[in-house]
Amino acid sequence: MKTHSSPWTRLAAGARLAPTDVRDASAPLGFATRVSALGLARIEPTFSALFARFSLRSLGVCGLLMVLGVTLNFSSVLNAFEADASITLNDPVAEWLSAS
């Protein structure tokens, strides 16, 4: 019969005699909610969701550019309207049409 055992074997056998961990092994309060929220936040976006997101952003950027363009070229826009009005005033056909 083999009587010799290594220090590790004896130590491990002794450690196995230690009482089992009796601490509460249930998840802490709010753990499930936190994990679910983090998990849902990590879900990869679908192509349509990505498209919708970028479409909305590009709409906003376009609107901003439009306002900026009009503001910067306000005098040119105003002149164009005035020129258009003067053409209409000197145009005999336009005068005849407005008179009839």
Added chain:
Amino acid sequence: MVIRIVRARLPRRVAEEDLSQEIFLKMFTRIAQYQGNVPFNHWVSRIAVTTCIDHLRAQKRRPEFRWADLSENEADVLDAVLTSENEVTAGDALAAHELVHKLLDQLKPDDRTVLQLLDLEQKTLVEVSSLTGWNITLIKVRAFRARRKLQKLFEDLKKKERA
């Protein structure tokens, strides 16, 4: 189950709750990969064990094992296993348990996991294989190498002896 696995393999400076949360998040994001070939608790255990190993690997440095850091009981138990052939008594079981974990901290995470599963939790090779994803030959080789490293550590400690 997850909390118990985490507690048994908790790396230093990592909160039990944080590690458990990471394991559950992995489960959550990989749930589509679960094929049903193995029982669900095996699948969960495997994720938990591999996540713990990853965290242990992330710890670059392992603490040095010194006689001076041991408690009186731990030093007595270590002295006893080094110098005599007697088994550790039930009264010294807690000290032996602490000592075993300090010794396991000296090993690489993979080696540590193998010895913990085989020698402390007394799992079979097949169970260890299903928990870690390693094949049985690899587990045997790792266990052999890990026990040899511990043996060397014991020899070094015997030379140094308690001051």
